[in-house]
Amino acid sequence: MAVYKDLDEALSLVENLCTTEQITNLLRKRKGTESVRISAENKEDLVRRNLRTAIEAKAIDIQEVFDLIRSSEENGNQHIFYWRPTNSKLAETLTLDHTAAQLWGGHWQKTVAAFPSIRLKPDDYKYSDFRAVSTRKPKDWILKVYGQKTIVRATGKTKPEAPGVFWREFVEESLRIVLAARWNYPDLLEIRVQRNESRRRVEEWHQQVWSMLTPALVRGQFAEWPLSAPMRRISLEADKHSKIYEFRDAGILDKGEDVVANFQTVSDQGNLFKSQQTIASIKSFLEAGGNLKGLAVRWLANPNAEPQEELRVLLGAKESNEMVVSGRCTAGDLDYVTDQLRGFSKAAS
Amino acid sequence: MSRINLEALAKQHPDYARALRALQSWIDAHEQERVINPMKVAKDLRQVDTTDLAMAFTLLHKAGLLKRVYKVLTPAGVLADGEFDSPTVIPEKLPDRFERYFDTSDAEIVPVFRLVA
Numbered sequence: 001m002a003v004y005k006d007l008d009e010a011l012s013l014v015e016n017l018c019t020t021e022q023i024t025n026l027l028r029k030r031k032g033t034e035s036v037r038i039s040a041e042n043k044e045d046l047v048r049r050n051l052r053t054a055i056e057a058k059a060i061d062i063q064e065v066f067d068l069i070r071s072s073e074e075n076g077n078q079h080i081f082y083w084r085p086t087n088s089k090l091a092e093t094l095t096l097d098h099t100a101a102q103l104w105g106g107h108w109q110k111t112v113a114a115f116p117s118i119r120l121k122p123d124d125y126k127y128s129d130f131r132a133v134s135t136r137k138p139k140d141w142i143l144k145v146y147g148q149k150t151i152v153r154a155t156g157k158t159k160p161e162a163p164g165v166f167w168r169e170f171v172e173e174s175l176r177i178v179l180a181a182r183w184n185y186p187d188l189l190e191i192r193v194q195r196n197e198s199r200r201r202v203e204e205w206h207q208q209v210w211s212m213l214t215p216a217l218v219r220g221q222f223a224e225w226p227l228s229a230p231m232r233r234i235s236l237e238a239d240k241h242s243k244i245y246e247f248r249d250a251g252i253l254d255k256g257e258d259v260v261a262n263f264q265t266v267s268d269q270g271n272l273f274k275s276q277q278t279i280a281s282i283k284s285f286l287e288a289g290g291n292l293k294g295l296a297v298r299w300l301a302n303p304n305a306e307p308q309e310e311l312r313v314l315l316g317a318k319e320s321n322e323m324v325v326s327g328r329c330t331a332g333d334l335d336y337v338t339d340q341l342r343g344f345s346k347a348a349s
Numbered sequence: 350m351s352r353i354n355l356e357a358l359a360k361q362h363p364d365y366a367r368a369l370r371a372l373q374s375w376i377d378a379h380e381q382e383r384v385i386n387p388m389k390v391a392k393d394l395r396q397v398d399t400t401d402l403a404m405a406f407t408l409l410h411k412a413g414l415l416k417r418v419y420k421v422l423t424p425a426g427v428l429a430d431g432e433f434d435s436p437t438v439i440p441e442k443l444p445d446r447f448e449r450y451f452d453t454s455d456a457e458i459v460p461v462f463r464l465v466a
Contacts (some may be wrong), residue, residue, distance in 0.1 A: 155441075193443075197442045197444075198450075205384055221398060248446070249446040249447065251447060262425065262447070264425060264427045264446050265429050266389075266426075266428065266429065267384075267386070267389070267427075267428055268381065268384075268420070268427070268428040268429065268430050269381045269382050269383065270381075271381070271383070294447045296446060314446075314447065317447045317448055318448065324448050334403060
């Protein structure tokens, strides 16, 4: 079976992407079953010995391992670009079946059944996964693309060769790339691109996802969903929602776009709400017709619902429809943030 | 409830009890701060002798309540996200608060403490 053929790759991904706690929790689900051992001296043993043995003994289904990989690499530590279909009829046609048929033709079920495909294609991109997101949102789907690229990176080391001449050291590195398109019914297409120090790469990857979606849908059918309206409400209504979120950094352009002001707390754990002067300044810019250019929002954890853990995002800093999620998170927590943005995009009642 | 209790340490080291209790109050008043910058604490606790405060930090460190970590200042002069166990493991580039990457070789490294409790 294909899943066992790729077991080594799957275990490598688990080792690199998942936390020891996540792996232990998976093994604990089968605690007491023969072939399931939980304790290990280190993460490598936990994955290479304990998890492998449990999978080979069929105590743990390989699909559970794939779910672990999915939850670790699909949500967070990424740029999300929000796009809206330009008409509602298009939104209704974007079902999983229709999209898959457009991408892979009449025999799409066979292609989709072979996913996830986790082996990388050297210096290229490939479809890796396509599936419904959850039973809770049956009209949503996610398309995942894997890529691999060999990049050349300067190490920063230099060596004098002769007077006025020096060598700079460069190393080749293999970059593993995870990209995704998530249809968030009824109105949002999210293009998700992993974070990287090179903005050029981020933009290339964004374009790559569009190009791989092209058999099913094209960029011209969608419009950017600008986050300016939710950002404005989030900042102006901060005092009403202090149990839901805080914000730490804000950039603001004046009406004529002649002046940009940046407010940042010195501490990375700081909260701009604590400075009344800052709140008043931001309000005065906005009330005079200014616009936010970057807002770092910390969505506070909710013990009874989502988000399960605090989640920090940066809204609209570069592109108006772009959100940067700085840490890994659960799919549910990320959907919570998108739903909040949808809510705040509506006019205040 | 306090994240940390320094009363036992204050009793063991009466010479630094005042500094330890002031530090306890500061930690309690800054619940969100996982990482403590001694320079910031010294500014906030001007009434406490800086040598005593430095000793209080040393006592907490020795007691295993604090761990030494390193943070990086962005070009705007604020702390970048992320903390590092040693200056040698700081990546060459880090994002500032608006996701613009800067070269850390030119940046100031700030030694701070992380609460272990």
